[in-house]
Amino acid sequence: MEKPWKLIMIVAIFVTLLTATYAIESPLFSVIHSESEFEIRVYRDSTWMSAPVNHLSFHQATKLGFHRLFQYIQGANLNFSRIPMTKPVLTSIVPGAGPLHSSAYFVRFYLPEKFQATPPLPLPELNLKPVSWPSHCVAVRKFPGHARDGNVVTEAEKLATSLGKSPWANSTSADRKYAYSIAQYDSPFRIFGRVNEVWVNVDGSEEDNCMSSSGKATY
Template identity: 30%
Template structure:
């Protein structure tokens, strides 16, 4: 499948999960994501900002060779986190590049694991700038309000954040919040 302009722009040359646009609204999109393997970790008992940092570095060390094959793995986008209502734990993930999708190197850190995400229809709201816990929450609430307004059925008890940029990138930043469509 050839990447759309939007997919190419968002990935900035880095590998990203494949998706197909399904519907574009003024304030959100609906995308069909293909199933894929992700390297993940769950951080417990830390405030969300610190948990994201802890999770990011666990996964960063994994792609830098902290795996059974001591293989360096290219960075991908987006970095996702799952935010669940009433749950203090934070689930952080990196997309596994296509070259490793069939057989991802096994993590040596017991807190890092490989998970297979099934294909899914996902509602996406994009926004720019630097993120924060408050900004992500605000954007997720805006997306939820838009979905309710449009009569869309979605899983309301959790949402994903998706970050596409290095913390060193100062301008033209791209971020997303995702809600999964109920089938």
């Protein structure tokens, strides 16, 4: 396990990167539907670097996974490439019997456009893997404050409740490999104006407004 001062150093650099004046890249999307409790987005094809983490705590898993991803973007890859910071940092929860309804996590880093087609290969000891996502539909709920063990499940349940009352009630993706993901856009030390999101995949495509045939019949 990493020494506390090392993790503090990583977090401090994370703060610097996220508050820098240059534009920080994010995955591209279009909004299909928007209301007070959630919105439906279509994300374009994208490639992420993924860090698997086995831990009971969402917060600790995110910190540990990002630590490995940070080493990767600082040059711990076979090309010795330094990769600019992007946002959000995305933590996907694998369904299970743990205290947060999880068994494991995947912490993901969105690769900048320059590296989307050919990501630098990470050093083997980091246990990272590039993941390519095709264009897909996502239901998104925003929430403020810090994303912690005590609130991520509550926010995911609120999104599920909102979807259950919407035309997307039966359109939750059949791919249950990941129950939901938490997107974090701000440094850990930012206090006001923080933005986090819960993401849940839904069926359909941009052409059919992200609704499967079963979802279209549910109003």
